[in-house]
Amino acid sequence: MAAATKVVPAVIVGGGRVGKAMQEMGNGDDLLVKRGDSVPLDFAGPILVCTRNDDLEAVLESTPKSRWDDLVFVQNGMLEPWFHSKGLGDADQVLAYFAIAKLGEPPIDGKTDTNPEGLTAAFGKWASAVAARLHAGGLSCKVLDKDAFQKQMLEKLIWISAFMLVGARHPGATVGVVEKDFRSEVCNLITELAAAAAAEKAIVFEDGMDDRLCAYSRTVAHFPTAVKEFKWRNGWFYSLSEKAIAEGKPDPCPLHTTWLKELKVV
Template structure:
């Protein structure tokens, strides 16, 4: 049974996020196990297994995880849509998912919480078996974390997905400007794209959102205004919307995200053959 407090854990990945989690545990008196590339995940032991790798490395991590411990996997802060992938890998139902609004500027730096002027309680959220432990670790380091049920988490997850897809695409479209410049100079475009995506998710995925989605996403953009924009991890991010568009077109249905489609297809990203 997962504890409501912090505990020793296993951390997959020794980058900025993995190291930050290790330091949080150390400050609370825990000696976490860090697993680096090519190393085995211990079959013995207990506690959560934080997965802090990039999306493209997830399949290898899941394959390397002993079957008896797959229920302890905690997918921590992967940007982009990974829900269907986790279901295909048969680890979605029993694993813990964490939506991270936390920045670590460089290896060894203390994390900066992604609280905003609209959400001073913070936007980081966790759901699943080890959600309370995740919250305890972050809160013990002065960071925020909301423990949510699965439906609440999915809505928040899709909000973050809309944020990264919208701000990155608009930033690149306008010449590679920062997230803050997108928010301050092109807010009308942000609202237009987010509202389209929101409607798409309501129709295609049955997601119910709290009011004020564009406003929350703009507030987060203001809190990380210096972030650069770039179209990365296309297959995990903007491709999600293009896949829905193409599936609907195949059925003779309208494109629910035409603004996103129009801007995306103007850019030299691999939207064909993927």
């Protein structure tokens, strides 16, 4: 079935680990655009944005407005408030549950013992094209509708926010060490953040989140931990806390707030 391996050519913004890996999965027809360079008007197909979150503003500025609905965001974290502030609405997104240790190395798929089919997911206009590209590279990828994708996105946000914060409390702890040695700590935080996210977004998560997130942590056990990209990660949960307190309500994430203050992040 030759047709199955046809990968839609894409503009790839960002030549880091993820951008290079995405290019490797293509058929050689992609256009790699370095951060800050202009995205061409006349290159049909998806525009895969593989930069750091803090570079998104610059990427948007160098992309013709008529092409904004072809942007596919491959970032971790909570992008929704930023999307809305830019009028991007339901922008295409990819949740990449694969790890690339070094530039040029093949990605390791985040298949876990609780989700052997893989956790990577895509949403939006170009979701099927992105999934086909990842499949061509030997990686799993599900195409989800908005509601299912949002739940998975929030779950990944909870993973990165919880594991990085607990790890930061134990200097030198990798993701694997957090999962093994500080599991009750991280699971308490996961439960708290999940309850806050579910209440804010009026959704119900599937049962067994802590098992799923701990299983994923075992596949990326070597990852170092640090509280980074605060605005895009823990900052979203902290904003829920600030909002509640300003309204005279109890903090929905008291443990999270306490630990952020303990580490002088806020």
